[in-house]
Amino acid sequence: MIRVELPANLRTLAGLGREVELKVDGPITQRSVLDALEAAYPMLRGTIRDHVTRRRRPMLRFFACEEDLSDQPLDAPLPEEVATGREPYLVIGAIAGG
Amino acid sequence: MAKVRLLVGTHKGAFVLTSDERRRDWKVDGPHFAGWDVYHVKGSPADPNRLYAAQSRGWFGQVVQRSDDGGATWEPVGNEFRYEGATNTHKWYDNTDHPYEFLRAWHLEPSLTDPDTVYAGVEDAALFRTTDAGKSWEELPGLRTHPTASTWAPGAGGLCLHTIILDKDNPDRIVTAISSAGAFRSDDAGKTWRTITKGLHSNYIPDPDAEVGHCVHHIAMHPSRPNVLYMQKHWDVMRSDDSGDSWHEVSGNLPTDFGFVIDVHAHEPETIYVVPIKSDSDHFVPDGKLRVYRSRTGGNEWEALTKGLPQKDCYVNLLRDAMTVDSLDSCGVYFGTTAGQVYGSADAGDSWQPIVQNLPAVLSVEVQTLS
Numbered sequence: 001m002i003r004v005e006l007p008a009n010l011r012t013l014a015g016l017g018r019e020v021e022l023k024v025d026g027p028i029t030q031r032s033v034l035d036a037l038e039a040a041y042p043m044l045r046g047t048i049r050d051h052v053t054r055r056r057r058p059m060l061r062f063f064a065c066e067e068d069l070s071d072q073p074l075d076a077p078l079p080e081e082v083a084t085g086r087e088p089y090l091v092i093g094a095i096a097g098g
Numbered sequence: 099m100a101k102v103r104l105l106v107g108t109h110k111g112a113f114v115l116t117s118d119e120r121r122r123d124w125k126v127d128g129p130h131f132a133g134w135d136v137y138h139v140k141g142s143p144a145d146p147n148r149l150y151a152a153q154s155r156g157w158f159g160q161v162v163q164r165s166d167d168g169g170a171t172w173e174p175v176g177n178e179f180r181y182e183g184a185t186n187t188h189k190w191y192d193n194t195d196h197p198y199e200f201l202r203a204w205h206l207e208p209s210l211t212d213p214d215t216v217y218a219g220v221e222d223a224a225l226f227r228t229t230d231a232g233k234s235w236e237e238l239p240g241l242r243t244h245p246t247a248s249t250w251a252p253g254a255g256g257l258c259l260h261t262i263i264l265d266k267d268n269p270d271r272i273v274t275a276i277s278s279a280g281a282f283r284s285d286d287a288g289k290t291w292r293t294i295t296k297g298l299h300s301n302y303i304p305d306p307d308a309e310v311g312h313c314v315h316h317i318a319m320h321p322s323r324p325n326v327l328y329m330q331k332h333w334d335v336m337r338s339d340d341s342g343d344s345w346h347e348v349s350g351n352l353p354t355d356f357g358f359v360i361d362v363h364a365h366e367p368e369t370i371y372v373v374p375i376k377s378d379s380d381h382f383v384p385d386g387k388l389r390v391y392r393s394r395t396g397g398n399e400w401e402a403l404t405k406g407l408p409q410k411d412c413y414v415n416l417l418r419d420a421m422t423v424d425s426l427d428s429c430g431v432y433f434g435t436t437a438g439q440v441y442g443s444a445d446a447g448d449s450w451q452p453i454v455q456n457l458p459a460v461l462s463v464e465v466q467t468l469s
Contacts, residue, residue, distance in 0.1 A: 009133050009158060013174060043174035047158040051178045052200070059157045093157045 002033055003088035007060075010048070010091070014041040019088060028083035030062060031074040048091060063090040101468040102424050103168065104442075105149065106434055107136035110458035112151055114169040117453075119426055121444040124453045130172060131163065138205050138419055138462045141168075145213035146466050150232060152203040152218070160202050162218075164232045175232030179203065179220055182237040188222065189251035198222045198242060205419060207262035211269075217288075219259030223250060223276040225288060238288035241274065246293065246310045253278035253313050253332075260418055261317045265324045273327065273342060278313035281329070283342050294342030298331065315358045316418040320367035328370050328397070330360040330418075335372055337397050348397020353384055359421035363446060364429045368396040371423075371431060371447060373416045382413040390433070392447050406450035407441065414439070419462035426467055434460025 001021040011017065024036045038045045049056060056062065061070040065079045065087050081087035104115040104124075111129030130136075134153045142148040149165040151172065160179065163172040179200045190196035201221040209215035214231040224242040226235040241247075241259075250257060261275035272284045273294070280295045293309050303311040313332035320326065329336040329345065333356050336345040349355035354374045363369035372391050376384040383389065388407040391400040414435035424430035431447050434440045438457040443450045 007157070009155060012132065013158075013161060043161070046160065046177045050159070052180055057157065057159060 001085050002028060002036070002082065003085055004033065004037055005088045005090045006044075007091060007093040009093070010044060013047065014044055016041070021085075027075075028078045029075050030069060030072070030078060030089075033078065033082075033089055034074075059094040061092045061094060063092055064088070100426060102426070102430060103141070103146075103466040103468060104422075104432060104440065104453070105139035105141065105151075105169070105462075105464045105466070106440055106457065106460060107139050107151070107419075107462040108434075108438070108458040108460050109135055112136040112139050112153075113454070113457060115440065115453055121426075121430055121442060122451070124442075126454050127169065129458075130169070131161075134158075134161070135202075136461065137203065138464075139169075140206050140208055140464045141466045142208040142213040142216075143210050144208070146468055148208070148213040148231075150206045150208060150216055152206050154202040160200070162203065162206075162232050176228065176234045179218070179224075179226055179235050180237070181224060181242065182239040183243075186243060187248055188257060189249060191252065193251075195248070198224065200224075201256065204258045204260045205262055207264060210264050210266050217262050217264075217272070219262050219274065221256045221258035222252075223247075223257045223259040223279060225259060225262070225272075225274060227288070240284070240289050241282060241291045244282070244291050244293075246279070249310060250276065250279035251311070261314070263317060263319050263327075265319075266321055267324060271324070271341070273317060273319070275314040275317050275329075277315065278311065278332070280310045280312045281314050281317060281342055294338070295345075296343065297338075297345035298336065299334070299347075300332065302332070316360050318360045318362050318370070320362040323367040326367065326396070328360050328362060330357050330372055332356065332378060335360065335397060348393070350393070350398035350400055352391055352400050353389075357416070358418040359416050359433060361421045361423050361431070363431075364423050364425040365427075366394070366429075369394045369446070370397065371421065372400075373421070373433065375415060381415045383415070386411050386413060388412045388414060388435075390431070390443075390447055390450075403443075403447040403450070405448065406443075406452075417461055419464075420460050422463050422465045424465045424467045430465065432463050432465055434463045436460065 100119040106113040111132045113128035139151040147168045151163040153161040187195040205219040207217040218226040263273040265271040298312045327338040390403040414437040421433040436459045
């Protein structure tokens with residue numbers, strides 16, 4: 001199972017706890033994980049990736065294994081630790097404040 | 099006994115306030131959608147238990163919520179607002195051409211007859227409609243593709259369609275307003291649109307009498323007099339007696355005619371309410387006094403309503419969708435402030451009481467009168 005962590009506002013929207021586990025078919029990539037997440041929780045469509053462009057919303061970032069994957073190709077394989085469930089895939093809201 | 103339900107959208111969630119017809123004691127329920135901007139919440143006139151909420155946040159975009167039980171529980175519904183056809187452009191702040199991009203929904207206007215049909219006014223300015231209770235939204239593109247649309251430019255709040263008025267006697271008629279493009283009317287259910295700006299005069303645009311470019315803040319109509327429209331423009335309170343074909347100023351003796359809200363008494367079509375704001379520079383009430391102004395003559399002659407409202411050291415603003423009236427025999431008037439207070443009057447404005455005082459900044463207030 002693939003583990004995904006979401007920002008607090010999206011957890012509330014989807015009625016989820018801190019982490020969600022997903023079954024993802026085929027290659028484990030950012031795109032396949034996000035597709036599986038949106039399929040399981042349709043209310044998240046449009047909140048992580050823009051409906052029209054399908055691109056990451058500018059104030060969200062994607063991390064795994066302490067690496068910023070936000071600007072990596074969506075179809076590149078995710079690290080083995082994520083694919084085997086040892087590490088979560090993180091969707092993080094940019095910090096804004098001061 | 100009748101009940102009143104207030105639907106309050108704030109910068110950090112939505113609140114549902116309920117009272118009986120005496121409107122003295124209120125129950126506060128919320129926050130719903132905590133941490134999100136809730137620009138607007140409104141109930142269906144055809145089914146009071148059916149509510150819709152426009153929830154958004156810069157990080158996560160737009161969400162639309164629906165309740166089928168009067169706000170006790172909510173369900174996210176469709177949030178895809180896709181402009182129809184090729185993307186056109188409007189003017190940006192620097193006068194360059196900028197493609198229309200969906201940012202958020204500002205106003206949800208449920209159909210007067212069908213709980214599943216709702217109109218949505220969005221930024222960048224366009225009108226959308228759902229006919230399946232929010233599952234899907236389709237644009238009525240005639241407005242965004244109006245011949246003047248390429249010249250529309252955003253105001254400080256963005257290029258937002260914030261006012262949608264439906265006419266119970268004429269289902270084909272829709273009136274909308276866009277900041278800072280102006281006002282528009284459709285007489286064919288939203289297929290085609292005409293500007294309704296004749297008589298508006300705005301010194302802050304290159305041609306003060308231009309067809310478009312006027313910063314309309316809000317428009318109100320009494321359902322029994324659909325040809326009479328009242329407008330709070332950036333500056334100036336205006337009135338039309340011909341469905342917007344022409345306008346004349348009715349600011350009269352107001353201390354300042356800048357403001358955002360305007361509304362009409364439920365039973366007296368010539369009784370209207372505004373809350374003057376000092377200026378577009380200051381964006382707070384003048385002289386530290388929170389005063390609602392009421393005209394019983396359809397404008398020009400205004401009286402200050404102050405009983406129960408703070409009359410010193412008050413520097414709040416009211417945003418465009420933050421005033422509403424109920425339809426009880428003694429008309430209730432309600433408004434919310436940017437400092438998080440919601441005030442109510444059970445006697446048409448003669449006296450006021452704070453209903454709740456420490457909410458997040460209030461973006462919108464709507465009311466349902468429940469039998």
